[in-house]
Amino acid sequence: MLGGDPQVSGFEDPGAFGFETRAIRAGQPHDPYTGAVVTPISLATTFAQDAVGRPRHGYEYGRTGNPTRHAYQVCVASLEGARHGFAFASGLAACDALLRVLRPGDCLLLGDDAYGGTFRLIDSVFGNAGVEHAAVDLTAPDKLRDAWTPSTRMVWLESPTNPLLTVVDIEAVCAVTHELGGIVVVDNTFATPYLQQPLALGADAVVHSATKYLGGHSDVVGGFVATDDDRLADHLVFTQNAVGAVPSPFDCYLTLRGVKTLGVRMDRHEASAQALVEVLDAHRAVRSVLYPGRPDHPGHDIARRQMSGFGGMVSFRLYGGRAAAECVASSTRVFTLAESLGAVESLIEHPGAMTHASAAGSALEVPDDLVRLSVGLETASDLADDLGTALDAALECAPASPSELNPVS
Template sequence: MKFNTKAIHGGQQDIDPAYGSVMSPIYQTSTFSQKTPGSHKGFEYSRSGNPTRSALEKSIASIENGKHGLAFASGLAAIDAIIKTLKPGDEVISTNDLYGGTYRLFNTIYKDFGIKFHFIGMQSMDTIESYITKNTKLIWAETPTNPMMNVVDIEAISKIAKKHKVLLAVDNTFATAYLQRPLDFGADIVMHSATKYLGGHSDVISGSIVVNDDKLAEQLYFIQNASGGIAGPMDSFLVLRGIKTLHLRMQRHSENGRAVAEYLQNHPKVENVYWPGLKDHPNHDIAKKQMKDFGGMVSFTTKGNSYKEAIKFVENIKVFTLAESLGGVESLAGHPASMTHASIPKEEREKIGVVDSLIRLSVGIEDKEDLLEDLKQALG
């Protein structure tokens, strides 16, 4: 199957055996009957497995060209499961420009469990390799990164990871499998906050992991069941429904993202624009190599690096909505320094470019003319 067909049918060839339902039903049940102890139809207890969640897990594996999919209660629950494969004394090399919730989990929770994290820029392969020691077990990458839209060369990092027998995990939330499939470039783990583009309608919290390696999958399935941070049946249904229109939405997100980025780049009140599709964007050539298009996430700074001007902008928007999160059909705007990345100390934020004037846009699928008009009036 090609991608658009996979989004609708991938992993979903089995029609519901009860009544032939075309869509995967919501099995809103905690437990399943057994004829005799251990004799059942594949499901015993919904933490361990649920037909609706299983349908979602097959779907996410299919669109990422992976063998094994796992669905979680949130993106952070998925990341938590990955880090639980490590032990005290292990080391992780992580992107320094990453989602604030991931940074918080790494730097305030798992640091206290004896896991050491190195937060570095991942533009130089030599820099990445210089941090690898005998204790390094995982490289954690986002691409494009949140919120600076930096692009990481997945294939190049995967070669380093394999050379040193280190796992490479890629947070693919911003790009989605429609634009980029990290497993195809050598990554071992691909993770999503399915809350965002996979769900696509700002009505569900969920997370996902896809892997190819059978042993790693077995370990993650065990952690998923043992820790219990699973996606419920209703949430699984909503994400599964969202995936069926992912290709259509991502195409429009990318079209509108381009229009917004080019408009902002030519606006007299805008200092910097961060969108991988711009020719002067750092690692634009890498983005062209590993991405089908460049998505709907755009960040920019206003001239003068004024906190006051940035807040004035987000207060004045009308079609865009000031809100946390991203990836829904509606356009959102956020102020990372005071919202999504507030958990990162100011000094650390500013080192990676998250200054007080930075604004992050999640460009939706509305008419682009209305979005540009809204930016014009809010900047004016």
């Protein structure tokens, strides 16, 4: 549904509209009382009932349902091509809600590269509650067959992954998993529905850290789950209400506002990312550049098939090890050294010591010479100059032996 009453929304055939139109209008009818074109922030925690058990407009209590949250859920579900969408108070709350379908003794298989906080949730919270897990190299989907046990219920994957930008063939993983009797969850945070729609590739559920590209402005923490599976949807309705990790109406408003510009932002993130890949390629401190848009990236062909672009995240490894990586991450002026990603401002970080520290010592540990960039919307030449200067600094503070250095320059 694009926007409720077609008289009010002006949309009678939602299927006929493109991504950007749905981002701006889906779930967002003009306000029937005032004609306001922006969805109001509905702060009420409780809603009038006409008779016992007969809420006047379908809403009862703010944890259970809220009009601003409803608009946001309808909109992002529409962008993911899903029939059901659920907003949560953070990306990890969204992951937690999905993982709660698992029972003690069940096993989960996850890709061997993923956000460290997701790994911590699976390992330390669900692990302590008796849910088993194992990491699998999902770039070879048949490896799922070797790892599969009678207790395996779910495969959890990111593509592109955080932080190594590995691309997983979602269709192939779904085919093997479904044949073995499991379900597939895809964390679509890096790609966003603008570039990749996992449900159309066979996934059973999509999860987002809405804190990132969906919100897009580093001012709201949120999470989202989209699915076409009615049983999973029932579980998520129940969990939203029973556990209560729901976003505030203001957070829903902010995220919905961010989503309206998702398409144009992603185009610009990607254009600048491509330009920075060239800067990295040309610098002799750089050992390797991890970006799915590079023709020599091992997942490039899969990315071309299952994505409509390559996104705004770039990682790279340096000669000079951790000292060089920390030096680059601390030497920029336009890029801010900070955790998180996907917003208007460019961020740089050292995953091994920051976002992925909780994966240290596990199969998901990341190399310590790795730096991750979230390419923002600043002037592209400022970003290129800033990165080049920081890379030069790495040569000063962590000189590698000449034979180790990239011969390109």
